[in-house]
Amino acid sequence: xxxxxxxxxNSIVNTFLRELRSVAIQGDSMRFRRNVERIGEVxxxxxxxxxxxxxxxxxxxxxPIDMSVxxxxxxxxxxxxAGMPMHDGFFHxxxxxxxxxxxxxxxxxxxxxxxxxxxxxxxxxPSIEGKVLILPDPMLATGGSMELAYRALLSHGQPSAVHFAxxxxxxxxxxxxxxxxxxxxxxxxxxxxxxxxxxxxxxPGLGDAGDLCFGEKL
Numbered sequence: 001x002x003x004x005x006x007x008x009x010n011s012i013v014n015t016f017l018r019e020l021r022s023v024a025i026q027g028d029s030m031r032f033r034r035n036v037e038r039i040g041e042v043x044x045x046x047x048x049x050x051x052x053x054x055x056x057x058x059x060x061x062x063x064p065i066d067m068s069v070x071x072x073x074x075x076x077x078x079x080x081x082a083g084m085p086m087h088d089g090f091f092h093x094x095x096x097x098x099x100x101x102x103x104x105x106x107x108x109x110x111x112x113x114x115x116x117x118x119x120x121x122x123x124x125x126p127s128i129e130g131k132v133l134i135l136p137d138p139m140l141a142t143g144g145s146m147e148l149a150y151r152a153l154l155s156h157g158q159p160s161a162v163h164f165a166x167x168x169x170x171x172x173x174x175x176x177x178x179x180x181x182x183x184x185x186x187x188x189x190x191x192x193x194x195x196x197x198x199x200x201x202x203x204p205g206l207g208d209a210g211d212l213c214f215g216e217k218l
Contacts, residue, residue, distance in 0.1 A: 001181045003174060006042070007191045013042050017190050020167065021206045032212045033085040036138055036167065040089020043136075043165050043188050048093065050161075050186070051132060072160070075128045077135040079104050079149050082210035086136040086167070094134070100125030100156075102149045129157030138209045140169035140189070141202050143176040150181070162186070167209075168193055170202055 006013045016035040019025045026032050048070070056069040074097040078087040091097065103122035133153065137146050146164055162185040164177065169189045177187060195203050211217065 001178045001183060002186045003178070004046070004186060004188045005192055006046075006189065011042075013039055013190050016042075017167070021204065026206065026212055029213060029215070036085040036209070036213065037089035037092070039167055039190050040086040040136060040165070041092055043190075044090045044093035044134075046188065047134060047163050047165075047186075050163075073131040074098070075100055075126060075131050075133050075159070077102060077125070077133060077149060077153055079135075079137045079145055081214060082139065082208075083137050085213055086138050086165070090134060090136055090165070097134075098126040098131070100128070100153060102152060104145045104149055123152050125153055125156050127157045128153055128159045130160050131157075132161045132163070133159035134163045134165065136165040138167040139202060139205070140164075140166040140173040140177075141196055141200055142170070143173035143180075146173075146177065147180060163188060165189075167191070168202055168205055170194070170196055172196065 007017065016038050020032060020035050051070055051072045053068045054071045055066050057064050058067045074094045076087055076090050076094060076097045077100040078084060080101060080103045091099070101124050135146065135149060135153070137149070140146060150162070162182060164181070164185065165188045167190045169187070169192050171192055171194055174187065174189070174192060193202050193205055197203050201208075206212070
């Protein structure tokens with residue numbers, strides 16, 4: 001699996017990411033959500049460069065002109081709830097995409113809250129047969145949620161190409177996905193952080209993306 005780390009180059013993505021991480025800024029949930037969306041928009045643009053295109057004649061008010069037109073059909077998959085703003089960013093660019101929604105959440109299995117399992121409860125998805133599957137999830141801690149969501153979507157067909165997208169991933173998650181995902185898949189990340197703490201949160205990370213987007217949950 002190919003890994004594209006956008007933070008390896010200087011770009012506006014690093015500014016969005018700085019604001020997402022900063023405790024002085026992230027208390028503004030509207031700005032937090034918008035920065036998540038904006039990173040999704042940048043990634044959508046970068047992914048669009050890898051797709052297939054053909055020529056189509058367009059009639060302007062003055063003359064016809066041949067234009068490049070995307071030929072791939074795209075399915076955007078979203079892991080609820082933290083993935084929704086990032087999904088919106090992708091949807092702003094791939095506005096003709098079909099959409100899939102997967103409910104996956106972390107559940108601690110011990111009193112010390114150090115052992116975690118990923119639970120998938122719900123999925124609504126179109127066929128992904130022969131289509132480009134893009135699966136955003138802003139925080140890639142262990143890779144478990146991404147794996148389960150991808151496996152669940154495969155029950156709806158075999159995609160022609162797969163793009164995973166995350167804002168912050170751990171080195172552990174990246175290496176895990178490289179082992180288990182198709183060799184021709186691509187993982188797009190805005191940053192790769194070094195470790196998980198004992199509660200399975202990314203360090204330095206940015207905290208709980210779902211809570212920062214939508215408010216704390218019980």
